[in-house]
Amino acid sequence: MATKEKREVPGTYLFDSTMAKKGYGLNKMCYSFNNQESRDEFNADPDAYCDKFNLTDAQKAAIKEKDIIAMLREGGSIYYLAKYAGLLKLNMQDIGALQTGMSVDEFKDMLVKNGRGDV
Amino acid sequence: MANIIGGITTSHIPAIANAMANGLEETPYWKPFFDGYPPVRDWLNEKKPDVIILFYNDHGLEFFIDKKPTFAIGVADEYHNADEGWGIPTIPPVTGESELSWHIANSLVEDGFDMTICQEMKVDHGLTVPLNLMWPGYNYGHVKVIPVCINCEQHPMPQPKRTFALGQAIGRAVASFDEDMKVAVFGTGGMSHQLDGERAGIINRKFDLECLDKLVTDPEDLTKYSNLDLVEIAGAQGVELNMLLAMRGTLIGEVKELHRNYHAPISNTGSGLMLLEHEMPK
Numbered sequence: 108m109a110t111k112e113k114r115e116v117p118g119t120y121l122f123d124s125t126m127a128k129k130g131y132g133l134n135k136m137c138y139s140f141n142n143q144e145s146r147d148e149f150n151a152d153p154d155a156y157c158d159k160f161n162l163t164d165a166q167k168a169a170i171k172e173k174d175i176i177a178m179l180r181e182g183g184s185i186y187y188l189a190k191y192a193g194l195l196k197l198n199m200q201d202i203g204a205l206q207t208g209m210s211v212d213e214f215k216d217m218l219v220k221n222g223r224g225d226v
Numbered sequence: 227m228a229n230i231i232g233g234i235t236t237s238h239i240p241a242i243a244n245a246m247a248n249g250l251e252e253t254p255y256w257k258p259f260f261d262g263y264p265p266v267r268d269w270l271n272e273k274k275p276d277v278i279i280l281f282y283n284d285h286g287l288e289f290f291i292d293k294k295p296t297f298a299i300g301v302a303d304e305y306h307n308a309d310e311g312w313g314i315p316t317i318p319p320v321t322g323e324s325e326l327s328w329h330i331a332n333s334l335v336e337d338g339f340d341m342t343i344c345q346e347m348k349v350d351h352g353l354t355v356p357l358n359l360m361w362p363g364y365n366y367g368h369v370k371v372i373p374v375c376i377n378c379e380q381h382p383m384p385q386p387k388r389t390f391a392l393g394q395a396i397g398r399a400v401a402s403f404d405e406d407m408k409v410a411v412f413g414t415g416g417m418s419h420q421l422d423g424e425r426a427g428i429i430n431r432k433f434d435l436e437c438l439d440k441l442v443t444d445p446e447d448l449t450k451y452s453n454l455d456l457v458e459i460a461g462a463q464g465v466e467l468n469m470l471l472a473m474r475g476t477l478i479g480e481v482k483e484l485h486r487n488y489h490a491p492i493s494n495t496g497s498g499l500m501l502l503e504h505e506m507p508k
Contacts, residue, residue, distance in 0.1 A: 116458050119420070122379065184380065189285075202421070218429065
């Protein structure tokens, strides 16, 4: 039996049924970035490419602003968003810094501290 | 009969592929991670498994959320890697093992695990990074790989108790295969990490080390966690512990730890390398 449990973990956007439905077009667009031709097509005209996947205005704005948190709120899954990040030439530490409001160096320092078990 | 000769846990993060492609293994950042691998490579070269059963999760290369299998198994003679969108090198084809794969698939469905059975599947870094870590220079073509893919991307995901049971069922399936064959099992991924949200960057070293201990001595204790528990304790992607548990499920009797190397961070994760042997069936 499915539990009705909705557990909130602060700073975490659980990619569940609600998000999977809400973010379908956004994620489908990002999934297409596995192909070079799709990345080229996006780069040539981002707005037109977003429209091709029926992105909502909020999703389009998030893509335009490179606002990862907003993309998550709008149903983005980090695994597909990572492909958009790749298109922007950003790695996981860059993405971490963007989401936490830290500089990339501060974010990397935090990882080192967390890795040592300091916190 | 086919025999499982041991199990290995390893990270599969894409940054490893980049580090290897750029020859960074000896740099201060990467050395403590790569230094863990030679004993495991030596074991593989000495024991020469014919087949690797490899638990991983697909991060959006083969599967999109249009159709997302909870558990999938490859039954092909060959698997291909492809562009994943962010520039890690695409690696040469991976050899498959169709006959044992089909035997496992048949046995699993009979056993109540309703697998998605794949005659074609692109394999992503979750599978390719571990192979190249164990046989660097893409020298893994001699070993036959059976991919077992577990949904760790979209909730609902299979719970730890279920993935452990899947491993146990695969162990039974292998033991009932008539042909003589040596099988090693890789559980790849993890350990604690979170890529998304304001909470990105958490690593839980203490929990990772506890998990490694428990994977040796008391894996069933780890099955008390739900995926939501794991998200809370080990981060949103900490659910990749499921692959390690599936591997451990394939081992029976007394399990011996031959090697371990925990290092954190690599990229955003804690990395747990472990080599285990178990009581071989008589």
